[in-house]
Amino acid sequence: MSDDVLSVGTTGGGVTPKTAYHHGDLRAQLIAAVRDLVETHGPDGFSVAEAARRAGVSSAAPYKHFKDRDEILRCVAAEAMDRLYAAMAAASDPYPAGSHEAVAAIGQAYVDFAKAQPGVFRLVFGLTDGHENAPELQQKGDRCFGVVVAHVATRRNAPEDDPDVLSYAYILWSFVHGHSFLAIDMKHHDVGTEIDDWAFLMRVSRAILAS
The missing domain is CATH 1.10.10 (Arc Repressor Mutant, subunit A)
Structure with a gap:
């Protein structure tokens, strides 16, 4: 055809x-x-x-192939979330599960994705209209978050649905997510010193998962 x-x-x-x-x-x-x-x-x-x-x-x-413009954008976001998940999941492979380095590497993959594709990154986290009709986007987001949860659970020797595990994983996600947006908006320069991503992520990992 x-x-x-x-x-x-x-x-x-x-x-x-x-x-x-x-x-x-x-x-x-x-x-x-x-x-x-x-x-x-x-x-x-x-x-x-x-x-x-x-x-x-x-x-x-x-x-x-697509119903309308909004569906095309949702498909672009879904494809991007699949790539983000793959990058996050692969980033920790060189390090022991649950280690500070593994958690920092996951964060680095997240930051690198944002810096490489800031427009798509903004689309993924700014595309809220229609999400109620696209549960697959929520599922893909949960899968990305699950990468962090799995390492936190290993670190704390607790099940992945443990409230403390979920709380620590959310705190880590929040730090990395905020840093990613500050970086692509060039706001991280406002602190008066150069921010090294890896040093920042390792400091966050050690501070949140201090044990």
Whole structure:
């Protein structure tokens, strides 16, 4: 089935429709195009038509895969949360479970993600409208938080649903989340000294999980 793929002609420079669809996974390519546009223009400034153009399809093609603009943004956020989870989960692998270094490494992955893709990071944590209709976003957020919870539980030799474990994990998340936003907003320079991410994260890890 064709998704109205467009191509630039080699002779006249015009855009002409292809008769066959050779574009691969258009849904994934549209998500990638919107992700790039969100980084450049923000979640309120991107155009679905521009995303379609970048993906090489007609402006109507995205609506064969997404209900509307909001659904596209939710899918971009969901894909980003999957990547954030993978980065957080992998970051602690070189260190013993529950160690200060493992917890700091998880935080470093979080901060690095925010710095590398500040527009998408803001989208993920600013996209509140419609979340009641997208429980998968809440589930993905819980999964990211679960990475922190698992290490705190190991550190404290307690079950993951222990109230103290959840409280300590939330405190750690809050420190790292706040630092990430301060960093991408360039507000961390206001403290009058250069903040080294790893030194900061290790200090937080040791202070919160002092045992």
